Amino acid sequence: MKVLVAGATGRTGGPVVEQLLSRGHEVRAIARSLSKLPPKVRDDPNATVIEASVLDLTDEVMAEHVDGCNAVISCLGHVMDLKGLFGEPRRLCTDATRRLCDAIEERRPVRPIKFVLMNTVGVRNPDLDEKRAWFERWLLAVLRYAIPPHRDNETAAEHLHRGVGKHSTHVEWCIVRPDSLVDAEISPYEVERSPTTGLFTGRPTARANVARFMVELVENDELWSTWRYGMPVITNSGREAG
Numbered sequence: 001m002k003v004l005v006a007g008a009t010g011r012t013g014g015p016v017v018e019q020l021l022s023r024g025h026e027v028r029a030i031a032r033s034l035s036k037l038p039p040k041v042r043d044d045p046n047a048t049v050i051e052a053s054v055l056d057l058t059d060e061v062m063a064e065h066v067d068g069c070n071a072v073i074s075c076l077g078h079v080m081d082l083k084g085l086f087g088e089p090r091r092l093c094t095d096a097t098r099r100l101c102d103a104i105e106e107r108r109p110v111r112p113i114k115f116v117l118m119n120t121v122g123v124r125n126p127d128l129d130e131k132r133a134w135f136e137r138w139l140l141a142v143l144r145y146a147i148p149p150h151r152d153n154e155t156a157a158e159h160l161h162r163g164v165g166k167h168s169t170h171v172e173w174c175i176v177r178p179d180s181l182v183d184a185e186i187s188p189y190e191v192e193r194s195p196t197t198g199l200f201t202g203r204p205t206a207r208a209n210v211a212r213f214m215v216e217l218v219e220n221d222e223l224w225s226t227w228r229y230g231m232p233v234i235t236n237s238g239r240e241a242g
Contacts, residue, residue: 004073012075016214070111070218109170112169114217177233183207187206197235
């Protein structure tokens with residue numbers, strides 16, 4: 001398969017690229033700095049590195065990069081420092097999602113392209129009656145207006161849910177919601193339709209597990225049919241790998 005990965009040098013995007021390549025897929029990796037990619041990725045014959053910020057690509061170039069792909073995985077996110085939280089671009093995830101989907105629509109592929117968006121458990125699924133405690137609802141409302149990255153995650157998901165919708169003939173999507181992200185090796189993990197913990201009682205989720213799940217969504221049509229147009233929540237299972 002051919003897969004375009006946006007955010008290829010991120011802490012989750014990196015494992016996504018490496019796992020795709022280890023399984024023999026062709027990867028087009030959008031990365032702001034070639035030097036941030038490990039040599040095994042840069043030197044892999046199945047890897048094509050596009051050294052650019054995704055928002056700096058023209059519409060024509062973006063369409064060229066999605067052309068011929070079976071899937072697009074977006075692992076873009078904001079750096080958790082002062083500049084990343086409050087600096088530009090404030091709509092990184094939203095604008096990238098919109099432009100990538102527009103590029104797919106412009107190419108009009110014969111078969112729908114799978115679009116996998118890494119998001120956050122703090123964004124609710126409007127198709128489900130996801131309940132939270134009053135304090136958590138209040139806190140999320142504060143984050144929505146006070147912390148730009150949270151609002152960006154919400155509007156990126158909203159674009160797929162409402163903008164692209166469920167009737168596009170060219171784009172199918174899945175929004176993956178990790179719980180508390182940690183750096184750890186691949187281990188058993190669980191996937192649920194909705195959060196099973198509160199904002200302050202979250203379970204750790206290995207970035208490698210998030211990468212594995214997104215790669216399997218791309219590869220496995222049966223798994224894709226289960227989570228297509230859904231917003232699965234992924235957490236470590238707590239069981240030791242056997």
